[in-house]
Amino acid sequence: MKRHLLSINDLTYDDAVLILDTAAELAKISDAPVKKLPTLRGRTVVNLFFEDSTRTRISFEAAAKRLSADVINFSAKGSSLSKGESLKDTALTLQAMGADAVIIRHNASGAPARLADQQWMTGSVINAGDGTHEHPTQALLDAFTIRKHLRPENKDLTGVKVSIVGDVLHSRVARSNVLLLGKLGAEITLVAPPTLLPVGVEKWPVKIAFGLDAVIADSDVVMMLRIQRERMAELFFPSEREYSRQFGLNSDRLRKIKPTALVMHPGPMNRGLEISADSADSLQSVIVEQVTNGVSVRMAVLYLLLGGAPLAAGANVESNEKVGM
Amino acid sequence: MREISLVGGQNAAGAKMNFTITDQKISDISSKVPGPGANVLDISGSIVIPGLVDLHTHLREPGKEDAETVASGARAAVAGGFTAISAMPNTDPVADNAGVVEQVFSLGKAAGLCDVFPIGAVTQGQAGKQLAEILAMHESAAKVRMFSDDGHCVFDPLVMRRALEYVKMFNGVIAQHAQDPRLTIDAQMNEGEISAKLGLKGWPAVAEEAIIARDILLTDHVQSRLHVCHVTTAGGVELIRWAKARGINVTAEVTPHHLLLTDELAQSYDPVYKVNPPLRTARDVEALREGLADGTIDIVATDHAPHPTESKECEWSAASFGMLGLETALSIVVQTMISSKLMSWSDLIDRFSIAPAKIAGYPDQGNALEVGNPANITVFNPNKSWTVNKDLAMSKSRNTPFHGMELPGVVTDVFYKGKQVLRDTKIVSGS
Secondary structure, eight states, rough: SSSSSSSSOOOEEEEHHHHHHHHHHHHHHHHHSOOOTTTTOEEEEEESSSSSHHHHHHHHHHHHTTTTOOOEEEEEEEEEGGGTHHHHHHHHHHHHOOEEEEEESSSSTTHHHHHHHHSSSSSEEEEEEEETTHHHHHHHHHHHHHHHHHHSSSOTTOOOOEEESSOTTTOOHHHHHHHHHTTTTEEEEEEGGGSSTTTTTGGGEEEESSSTTTTGGGEEEEOOOOOOTTHHHTTTOOOHHHHHHHHHHHHHHHHHTTTTOOOEEESOOOOTTBBBHHHHHHHTTTTHHHHHHHHHHHHHHHHHHHHHOSSSSTOOOGGGGOOOO | OOOOEESSSOOTTOOBEEEEETTTEEEEEEOOOTTTTOOOOOOOOOOOOOEOSOOOBBOOOOOOTTTHHHHHHHHHHHHEEEEEEEEOOOEEEESSSSHHHHHHHHHHHHHOSEEEEEOOBBBBGGGGSSSSOHHHHHHHHOOOOOOOOTTTTOOOOHHHHHHHHHHHGGTTTEEEEEGGGGTTOOEEESSSSSHHTTOOOOEEEHHHHHHHHHHHHHHHHTTTOOOEEEEEHHEEEHHHHHHTTTTEEEEEEEHHHHEEEEGGGGGOOOOOOOSSOOOOOOHHHHHHHHHHHSSSEEEEOBBBBOOOOOTTTTTTSSSSBOOOOTTTTHHHHHIIIIIITTSOOOHHHIIIIHHHHHTTTTTTSOOOOOOBBOOOEEEEEEEEEEEEEEOOOOSSSSTTTTTTTTEEEEEEEEEEEEEEEEETEEEEOOO
C-alpha cells in the first residue's frame, strides 16, 4: 500500500480488498468485551478538521483509540487555524509534535494532496473528505457494508447494481464511490438532474439516469446523497418539491425496491427532502450500520498505513516498515 | 560618442551580419569588419532581433511591492529579451487616473532598463461601472493608448460599448480580459474532465468565447479597436478568425504558458499551475499554436503575474492566479513555434516585437533592424539551452511553472536605446 490515502486511485484492487478483509477481522474487536488492540500504542494520530464533521471525526477517533494510538483533535475552531494560520504552518507544527498520521478534512479540494506532496511532514496523510473531490474512507465503509450484505462469500462486488442518487457534482462521496465500487466490479448508475452531474460524466464508467423511477426496481443498492438547500439558490434545481418528486426516496418508491436491496446514505440526512423518514428507517436501510462499519474500516486503514502485522491471511503490507518515524 | 559593433551573428533570415550601434541608433549593418581598436562584442552563433515588446505585464507597484516592483519587473524583462513592457493597471491603488500611470511611467524611466508603458484601467477602480478618466491618462506624461480592466472583464455591454467609442478620440484600444463572471463564479481551473475528477470548480471555455463574440460585434458596431487578452480556447481563435475575415478591427494575444501547458498539470494540485484564464486542453493548445502561426492571433504576451511564495504555498482554491512569464517567454515560443517549424524567425519577430508595438502605438519599439532605427536590440543564441531555476529569477517572485524544465535558446545581450542593459546574460545596472 502507498503511504497516504488521498484518493481511491491510491489503492489497487488488492489494496481495497485487503482493507475490507482487515476491517472484517477488526470488526470482531468491537464485539469483544475489551474493545482495544495494542497495535498502535505509542503512535500519534492527529485529527485535523478544517470543516465541521462530528461523525467522521468521532469515527476516526474511535478507530484510532481502539488501536491504542494517542489521538489529538485539532479543529479549525478554537485553534490557530481560525486566526488564519496557513496549511503549511499547521503541517509544520504537527510535524514538530511528531504526528505519525494526519487525518485531514478540508473544504478545499486537494488540501490533503498538498499536505502529502509538499514534504512539510513525514507521516501518513489520510483524506477524510476534501472539498468536492474525494472521501475515500466513506467509500470503503460503503463497500464494506455492501459486501457484507450482498456478497458475503466474495472478495468484491461483481454484478451489484448501485444507484447513486442526487448531487453528484458536489459530492466527494460519489466521486470516491464511483472509483471504488467500480474497481470492485459493481455496476453504477448516477441518478441526478444534468445540472448536478459533472462535465464529462459521459466518459465515466457509469450509466446515467435522470430520475429515480427508471432505476428503483432494478437496484441492489440505492445510495442517497445529501442535497444542500443552498443549491437551489445557485439554480441547480427549481424547487425542493420538484427535486424531491423526481429524485427523492419516498414511500411510493420504497415499495418498489427489491426486498434484498440496501438503502444507504452517508449522512447527515435531510429527512423529507432526499429521503423520507420511512425510507431512512426501513428494513432495507443500513444507514446506522454504515456508521458502525465506518469505525472498523478506519481501523483497518490506520492499521495498514501505520503498520501492524498482517491480520488477514496472505496479507501483504511490506511498505509499512517505512512509515511513521 | 558611444559605439559598439556586434560581430559574428546573423539576422533573422540567417544571413551573417555585423551590427554597429552608435549612441541610440543602429549606424551600420553589413559584413564590414570593424577596424582595430573598435569596441566589439563577439556574438558568434547568435541571432540579432528587435527587442521584444510585451503588452501584458503585472508589475505590482504600487501596492504589492513584495511580489514585484517596476524595477524588478524591468530586470526580469531585460533578462528575457524585452525592451518594452506594459504595466497592467490592477495595482493598489488602481491605475485608473493620470497620477498612478505617471507614477508607474516615471518608475520605469528611473529603472532605465527598458520602456515601461502603463496600461490604464477602463473603469474606475476596475469596478466595471463608471469609465475611468481615460483622456486624462492619454494626455498624461505616460501617453496611455491601451486600456484594460485586466483581471476583471468589462462585463456590462453598455460600459464596454462606451469605452470602445470613447477611445476612438485618439485611436486608442480596449484590451479585454474575456471572462463572463456569472459563468465563472469561484472558478478554479478549466472546466472539463480533469476539473470533474479533481472536484475543482470549472472555468468553461464558453465564458471566454461568449465575451469575445459579444465584443467583436460591439467593436464592429461602433467601428473601434478591440484587443483580446490571452486567448486560451480553440473556439476563441475561431471567433477572432471570423472577425478578421469580416474586416473587424480586432487583435489578439496568446501567452507562452497557454502555448505549452495543459490542464492535466492541475492533477498535482500545485497552485503554480493556477492561472487565469486557466490552462486548457491539448486541443486548445494546438489551435492556439495554429492561430499564432497563421496570424489570427497577432502577438505573444506574457501575462507575467508575480506572486509571493505564501500565495502559492497553500491549497489550490486559496492560491492566487498567475505565473511568471517574462524570463521564459522567448524560449517557450522558440520551443513551441520555431522548433516545431510552425513559424519562422521573422514570424516570431512580428508576433513578439513589431505587431505588439504597432497595436499599442509604442514609439521607437518594434522597428525593423535597419540603419537609422533606434537600437532596441536583443541577441539570442538559439544553439544553447538552459534549465529554468526559479531561485535565479530576476523577478522578486518565484512562481514559475517552468522550474526545472530545459528550454532552448538563451538571451545573452540586450540593448535599450543603444545602451547595453544585458551583457552575457547579466543585467548591466540601470541608470
